Amino acid sequence: MSEIFHKDDFFHVMQEQGITLSEWQKQQFSIYKDMLVEWNQKMNLTAIVDEDEIYEKHFLDSILPSFDINIKGSFCDVGAGAGFPSIPLKIVYPELKITIVETLGKRVTFLKALCEALKLDDVACVHARAEDYAKQYRESFDFVSARAVANLPVLSELCIPLVKMNGYFIAMKGANGEEEASLAQKAITTLGCKEVQRNFKTLSDGSKRVNFVYQKVKPTPNKYPRAFAKIKKNPL
Numbered sequence: 001m002s003e004i005f006h007k008d009d010f011f012h013v014m015q016e017q018g019i020t021l022s023e024w025q026k027q028q029f030s031i032y033k034d035m036l037v038e039w040n041q042k043m044n045l046t047a048i049v050d051e052d053e054i055y056e057k058h059f060l061d062s063i064l065p066s067f068d069i070n071i072k073g074s075f076c077d078v079g080a081g082a083g084f085p086s087i088p089l090k091i092v093y094p095e096l097k098i099t100i101v102e103t104l105g106k107r108v109t110f111l112k113a114l115c116e117a118l119k120l121d122d123v124a125c126v127h128a129r130a131e132d133y134a135k136q137y138r139e140s141f142d143f144v145s146a147r148a149v150a151n152l153p154v155l156s157e158l159c160i161p162l163v164k165m166n167g168y169f170i171a172m173k174g175a176n177g178e179e180e181a182s183l184a185q186k187a188i189t190t191l192g193c194k195e196v197q198r199n200f201k202t203l204s205d206g207s208k209r210v211n212f213v214y215q216k217v218k219p220t221p222n223k224y225p226r227a228f229a230k231i232k233k234n235p236l
């Protein structure tokens with residue numbers, strides 16, 4: 001990637017990956033960017049408000065995992081905040097069936113308005129904690145992902161119970177990702193997963209990304225997820 005990232009580089013990277021976006025998809029990204037900046041004046045959605053940075057650090061970053069694994073079917077985004085990574089993925093891959101589980105009501109309000117403005121079908125925005133949602137919807141999704149929600153030992157217990165057998169948990173991590181991954185090894189195995197990919201990326205400012213892909217090879221034992229206080233106090 002170039003040293004200074006411009007919005008147009010986003011579309012070039014997509015093309016390099018064989019993804020040609022229609023005018024409407026480009027417009028959807030533009031509407032998304034505008035809504036993010038506008039709503040951010042009323043509520044805390046993101047620290048990134050520069051247009052080029054939004055295209056790189058939110059939009060491109062969200063889509064990066066799909067360059068290494070074919071993301072299709074049902075996709076649950078735990079703690080999506082302002083919609084990352086699931087909404088950029090949905091814009092690029094309109095067939096995805098998205099469920100967002102987000103614990104902050106104001107952000108859910110933003111996400112619902114966003115989905116309406118972007119005319120997105122098949123996006124459910126659920127106001128809940130992931131560990132509560134898993135009581136009813138465990139092992140329901142082909143893919144479960146999260147970015148910037150919790151450290152990996154904790155995040156694994158929030159996300160893996162929601163993954164179907166043979167489905168995938170994608171943990172999107174930054175510079176400390178590998179350290180977190182070593183600490184999470186026991187959690188990943190206990191919850192029924194094994195690592196199948198570890199993908200490294202670098203953004204234009206040199207910041208590192210590592211996206212871990214774990215596959216569910218055994219059902220998650222019924223006692224997980226525990227209540228959040230227990231997960232936090234005593235991570236697996």
Ligand SMILES: C[S@@+](CC[C@H](N)C(=O)[O-])C[C@H]1O[C@@H](n2cnc3c(N)ncnc32)[C@H](O)[C@@H]1O
Nearest residue numbers: 079080081084101102103104129130147148149
């Ligand atoms: C730092 S934000 C990251 C948002 C987004 N994923 C991103 O990368 O920009 C973390 C989000 O996770 C949500 N969250 C934290 N714990 C959660 C849980 N147990 N279940 C669902 N959402 C949770 C928070 O409300 C917050 O919106």
